[in-house]
Amino acid sequence: MTPFVEYSSLDRKIHPPYLHPAYQSTLLRAPQRPLIPLPQTLSELTGPVYGQAAIQPLDNDLTRNAVKGDRSHGEPLGERILVVGRVLDEAGRPVPNALIEVWQANAAGRYIHKNDQHHAPLDPNFTGAGRCLTDHNGEYRFTTIRPGAYPWRNHENAWRPAHIHFSICGVNFLQRLVTQMYFPGDPLLALDPIYNGIPDEDGRQRLIAMYAHSITQPEWALGYQFDMVVCGPRMTPFEAG
Amino acid sequence: MLKQSPSQTVGPFFHDGWFVGGENDLVTERTRGERIIIRGRVLDGDGQPVPDAVIEIWQADADGYFNHPADPNQEKADKNFRGFGRADTVHEGKFWFKTIKPGRVPGRDGKPQAPHISVRVFARGMLIHALTRLYFSGEDFNADDSVLNSIADAHRRRTLIATREESNDPPIYRFDIHLQGAGETVFFEP
Numbered sequence: 001m002t003p004f005v006e007y008s009s010l011d012r013k014i015h016p017p018y019l020h021p022a023y024q025s026t027l028l029r030a031p032q033r034p035l036i037p038l039p040q041t042l043s044e045l046t047g048p049v050y051g052q053a054a055i056q057p058l059d060n061d062l063t064r065n066a067v068k069g070d071r072s073h074g075e076p077l078g079e080r081i082l083v084v085g086r087v088l089d090e091a092g093r094p095v096p097n098a099l100i101e102v103w104q105a106n107a108a109g110r111y112i113h114k115n116d117q118h119h120a121p122l123d124p125n126f127t128g129a130g131r132c133l134t135d136h137n138g139e140y141r142f143t144t145i146r147p148g149a150y151p152w153r154n155h156e157n158a159w160r161p162a163h164i165h166f167s168i169c170g171v172n173f174l175q176r177l178v179t180q181m182y183f184p185g186d187p188l189l190a191l192d193p194i195y196n197g198i199p200d201e202d203g204r205q206r207l208i209a210m211y212a213h214s215i216t217q218p219e220w221a222l223g224y225q226f227d228m229v230v231c232g233p234r235m236t237p238f239e240a241g
Numbered sequence: 242m243l244k245q246s247p248s249q250t251v252g253p254f255f256h257d258g259w260f261v262g263g264e265n266d267l268v269t270e271r272t273r274g275e276r277i278i279i280r281g282r283v284l285d286g287d288g289q290p291v292p293d294a295v296i297e298i299w300q301a302d303a304d305g306y307f308n309h310p311a312d313p314n315q316e317k318a319d320k321n322f323r324g325f326g327r328a329d330t331v332h333e334g335k336f337w338f339k340t341i342k343p344g345r346v347p348g349r350d351g352k353p354q355a356p357h358i359s360v361r362v363f364a365r366g367m368l369i370h371a372l373t374r375l376y377f378s379g380e381d382f383n384a385d386d387s388v389l390n391s392i393a394d395a396h397r398r399r400t401l402i403a404t405r406e407e408s409n410d411p412p413i414y415r416f417d418i419h420l421q422g423a424g425e426t427v428f429f430e431p
Contacts, residue, residue, distance in 0.1 A: 004349065005311075009430060015248045016368035023250075025366030028286040029420045031428050036392060038372070038429035039349040043359050046309035047299060048325035090243050103258030113254040129257040165251065165258060172311065173299050173359055174431055178370065180249040194250060197368045203247040228246045 006040050006234045007174045008090060016197035023193040024154050040174070047172040050099045050133055060132035062102075062144035066125050076126035078107025078145030080221040083181070083209065086138040087168060089232030094138025095175065098230075101167040102142060104128045109148030109162075118150050143221065149188055161188035161195065168230060175230040182208045183224070248369035253293045255363075256329065265328040267298075267340040271321040274303025274341030276411035279375070279403065282334040283362065286421030290334025294364035296418070298326045298338060298375075305344030305353070339411075342377065348387055355386035362418060371428040375416050378404045392427055400426045 018030035038044065058065040063076055087095040105111050105128060108120040112127050126145065134140050147162050163180040170176070182189060189195050189208070198204045206229075215223025268276060279298075283291040301307055306318035328336035345353035358375040376383055383389055383402070392398040403414035419426050 007431075010248075010369070011245050014245050018367065018369065018371070020368060023366070023368065026368065028289075029291065029364055029366035031371055031425060032421055033397075033425050033427070035428050035430035038374075038388065038431040040431050041348050041354065042307055042312055042346050043299070043301065043354075043357065043374075044431045045311045046307040048323060049309055088243060090245065092243055101258050103255060105254075111254040112257055116254060127257055131258075165249075165255065167251075167258065172309070173361070176297075176361060176370065177246060178248060178251050178363060179246055194368065198247040198249075200247070202244065206244070206246055207249070229243045231245060 004040065004045065007045065007172070008231045008234055010231065014198070014200045014203045016199065020193065020197040023197055026197075044174055045172050047175070048099075048169060050097055050169065052133065054099060055131060055133055060130050060140070060142050062104075062126065062128060062130045062142065064143075065130060066127040074125040076106065076123045076145050078123075078126075078148075081144055081146050082215055082217065082221050082223045083142045083144065083164065083226055084212070084215050084223065085140060085226040085228065087134050087140065087170065087228050087230065088138055089175070089230055091232050093232065094134070094136070095170045095230060096134055096136045096138055098134040098138070098171070098175075099131065099169040100134065100140050101131045102129070102144075102164055104144065104164040105147040105150055107145050107148050109150035120148070120150070146183070149186075154193060159188050159191075161186040161192050166226075166228065168228060170230050177228065177230050179207060179228065181226045184208050184211055250365060250368050251295060251363045253365040255295060259295065259327060260329060265326050265336070265338045267323060267326045267338065269321050272341060273319050273322070274343075277340060277342050278409065278411055278413045279338040279340065279358075279416055280413050281336055281403075281416040281418060283330050283336070283364070283418045283420065284334060284422075288422065290330070291364055291366075291420065292331055292334055294330045294334070294336075294362060296328045296330070296336045297361040297363070298340070298358050299361075300324050300340065300358040301343040301346050303341050303344050305346045307346075345382065350387065352387070353382070354388065355380055355382035357388075360416075360418070362420070364420075367420075371420070372431065373418065373426050373428050374401055375414070376402050377414060378402050397427050400424060
């Protein structure tokens, strides 16, 4: 018999629902039928395996990875920051070799994406995209600049709080997580329907990075700590059949 | 126990973080198995295309093995097949993958499941991803598959079956994803 170590399900008391009317784009995109329970098989309990070959040396330094070829090195404008943290499962165990992909607006609140029409300057030295693998302790580290807030059209005078998008591919397809990291003390958080789509106050707080003076480097960059928790094995393993 | 980190939407501007090029082609010359193309669209509750979604697929190799430590048969898995792909839907909500038809993967009862591909949908306007499965039309094992049979309504079950078109070489399987509405795709909670 094949042993199956079952993973916990997504905790729907913590995660946002599909339908959250204050975020208008959910109205026509939210599935409305009840989800069908799916037995966990190897299709769910496996996933892509990443190694160092997936990563280039500057991939986790967004202040340097935008400059390609022989262009003279230029640095992006904005407040340089270090974002450091760990990926853990629910039992507190580190998730090693998780692929973390990030994307963000520049310091002026503008994405490099061609559909971003916000009237704010692009930065030729900043693409706002990076990636890295967690180490054996589940730790990761990015160097970047603090993104700006930007307007969107969800409602009158709507502005997204400053944020960095995080995507995590963990040990299997059930640990998949896409989320956003926010900054402490941002007055726009209270007004943001995406952030407030999270039903759980503690859950919302966990998406706010912590300013960490121990990570801050003198004469160089401010440090933030942002840990993420993904689904983990249920406590009792059992056998199929 | 720690609490899970809440999900947030991918938003509309994920391209630079997620795509370099070629993420939707899972096949090299040395990959084993029958080549297939998967083509589909992501549609909203009004039947309109969703141009800012991302589809991720994950599947076994042609023999039903995964190159992953959780698979007791990992050493038999095709080393020339990653099994993971990603596609955007920028052009009229359409996506496509080039891959191989997967083999059968054991189910919880030990019985092989019908061939299938795990499919995850992300989009602007989705605060959390949705998980579905793609099964293959004309596949005898579908009738006996416990996941398919757990969906009582035959109309709903059909949303998971990709339709084979022979007119192309390699054959195309059509798989539209309806986020909402009368033909809403079955989404799962593992």
